[in-house]
Amino acid sequence: MTKQMPITLNGAGKGELRLQFAALCWRRKKGKLQVLLVTSRGRRRWIVPKGWPMEGKTPPDCALVEAWEEAGVQGKAAAQPVGSYSYTKAGPQGPLPCLAMLYPVKVKALAKHYPERGQRQRQWCSRKKAARLVDNADLAGLIRDFEPEAPAEERSPSA
Template sequence: MESAAGQRQAGALPYAVVDGRVTFLLITARRSGRWIFPKGAIEPHLTPWESAAEEAREEAGVIGTIEQQPVGSYRASAGSDNSILVDVDLYPMLVQQQLDDWKEHGQRLRHWAVLHETKRLLLDPQIARLAVRLHRRLTKDAQPTVSSSSK
C-alpha cells in the first residue's frame, strides 16, 4: 500500500450525554457499510476541527460544539481503491442538534451507542481506543473519589 507522507484528514467523534451516560454517534461508510465516525479531507478554507464539524453535518446530520484538540489519531485507507494511507485526527464533538434531513441522508445509516456497543461495532481497534479515551475523559469527573483514611 502506498503511504501518502503527511496526508491528514479530520474526523468528528460525535457524542452526547443522555441520562448520565455517554453515547456515541456512529455512521456507516458508503462503500463498505462498516461503522465509523464521520471523517474527510481538510478543506483549504477551514481549520481541521471546522472540517471535522462540517463532515459531521454532511455525513451524520449533526451539529454541535467541536473541540479544537483531537482526542487522538488513527491510520485509515483512502482513495477510490483504498490504496492510500492517511492519518485521521479525531475531534470530540458534543452534539446539540440532530437533523432530520442532511446532505448524505439516504447514503448512510446512523446509530447512537453506549461505549460497549460502540467498541463492538467499530471493527478498527484504533478507532475504538479513541472512543474509550474520550469516554474516560468525560466520565472521570463523575467517578467518586476514594480517599484513604489515616489511622
C-alpha cells in the same frame, strides 16, 4: 478540496500518507455517555464522520462540517483532538494510507434532513458498543477511552 502534499514517515518508503479530520460525536442521555456512528457508503461498515482538509477551515471546523454532511449533526467541536488513528482508504488508484485526527463534537441536535441522509445510517451507542462496532482497533481504543471534560458545575475547584 485543496491539494494536500504527501506526508512521509521515516521508514515508510515512498508511500504517501494523507491527513483527514474526523468527528467523535457525543451526547449524554439520562447521564450516560453515547457516541454517534455512521455507516460508510461503500461497505456499510460503522465509522465516525471524517473527511479531507478544506480551504479556509480549521481542523475542528472540518470535522464539524463532516459530522453535518454525514450525520446531520449540529454541535460544537473541541479545539484539540483526542488522538489520531491510521487506516487505509480504498481509492481509484489503489489503497491510500490515511491518518485521521479525531475531534470531539458535542451534539446539540440531529437534523432530519442533511446532505448524505440517503447514503448512510446513523446510530447512537455506548462507548463500549461503538468500540466493538468499528473495525479499526486504534479508533476503537480512542472511543472506549473517551471521556469529555466535565461541565464547569461538575468540576472540582482548583487548589
